Amino acid sequence: MFKSNNVTARIFQRQICTPAPGTSIYSARRFYENIVPSCTIYDVECPDHSFRKFTEDGLYLISFSRNHQDLIVYRPRWPSFSCKEEDCDTHELPPKAKKFEGFFTELYSVSLATSGELICKDFFLYMENNQFGLFATSTAQIHDAPAVGGAVQGVPCVEKITFHLLRMEDGVVLDERVFWSDYVNLAHSMGVFLYDDLLAIVSLRYQRIHILQIRDSGNLVDVRTIGEFCREDDELFLYSSVQSMANPDKSKQLHQMTVNHAANGLHHDRPAGETSFLSGIKQRLLSFIYQGIWNEETDQTLRMQCLKKKFYFHFQDYVDLIIWKVQFLDRHHLLIKFGSVDGGVSRNADNHPAFFAVYNMETTEITAFYQNSTDELYLLFELFCDHFHVSGKNSLYMNFISTHSNNIHNLEQLKSNKNKASSLSQFVKKMLSSLPFSCQSQSPSPYFDQSLFRYDEKLISATDRHRQSTDHPIKFISRRQPNILKFKIKPGPEAGNTDTRSKKISSFLFHPFLPLALSVQQTLFLQPAVVNIHFRR
């Protein structure tokens, strides 16, 4: 669209040319080639907090205190200072402008964790249209907890996990949801998925998916719980059938038990081992698999052989599958990843078999079922990756993150990795291991747009993870003007690190639309982090 690389010429051209239909955001983004965060303030003096991320609308910077008890929220702003002399551009920034407070104003500090609890500083979800933030606090993990009340053996237990919903404007806690003696994978928000106003929380320990709705008033409302039961009235139906059983004593006993549990206020009130029913979702899954295998053959004998080989032989393995992770595909469909118990809690689940199922919450049917090495699912992933990265309809910037389905450079990289892979099924497994995606885990900053800039993905990328730090600056090279370096991001002190022995990790926080970024370099020991501010002067 733009003929020249000069920013003034581009502005003039923008006045008279309309972009092609549907490309107005991409055309506007080209201006980011001209406005880059090339100036760095090294080792800025800032409060010793763990800076987590910028919210997707760029209004807040979330950070947690070092003792994991408090939340501190800043508002990003631009430094302003005046220079009395004529040629100001060549001057160094005045010392007042080089401070952290010049870029960020503290809005408030809220104590979220009570004694015995710690804030999970890897967990933060933001609801853009209402400016609500979701945080989590938890008590310490109990290993080798006994599997009571329907819990899965082998999954750790946390005595109390609390989700706090805050109004980000003023830090008021609007609602809380507590999970007792449960386990939700809070690291990098993996066990929770936010889509629009729907929240899916996976209780690994009790194998339930809690669907909650965040109302505009700030209340967390239960919508449904998928696991033992699929439909809202399944539980009622089951208990009413149990109570009308032939043996009056037994039904009285069970009735007494349900009354006791109801009095305790527990939701999971069926004692373990009392019933031999598989959970609702497991039944749906097994019947779907059975039907699929049944329909493969028309001949009755071949059909039975097929079933024996593919279904009954693996029956116990299918029954032992547990839900690992969940994401929304739209308001009614969930993508659920199933696997073995060992894989669910280990950090590296690559060697464990995994399966994906698409579940329709309204009809309570399984729509599709794939193993993690199937080409079919990989083909869908390659073609329609954007539809796995669901973002709410209100979130503008999150829809423009570069993926291999919307960006030719990502696709070329993917294809070259595929050709270089020694085994296609290993490659497919590796690609599919990123599914289901964790929500809000990628930065919408245009500086990560692969059509604008080329950068080393091992050192920095849109995904907010800690990376190994290097002393060399990370280069962002223009795509359209090959080999022209646009800007560099260098974490750590300006002169480099004197101590080369200790391992350092860096994390990068990019503002969603301003040319402003923070790089935080820390060692693995409790030394204060080195924070640099990268901005456009």
Place this chain on the structure above:
Amino acid sequence: MGSMLGDWPSFDPMNFSQLRPSDPSSPSRMTPVTYCPTHDRCQPPPNQVIASESRNILLRNMYKRTEDKLRSKRPASEILITDQGLKHPRTSTAESPF
């Protein structure tokens, strides 16, 4: 959704009332809501209403694959290739007048 130019004075009060932004991210670019056929082999049915499919393409594909599997015993890879080769007449596709 109200039209941005719907209330401006004009010679004919019905002018501009049918305009809608064709691209939600740039609301100043308006196109008429009617769609014209790009060929004259057949006329479009009268009073046809074109709306976008509520289910996204990924879920549509998954449902279609499952339905095909439950209906027939064709292997999955064959279904994939056939899908991409065939052109289905869909009422949910909007044809641009330009």
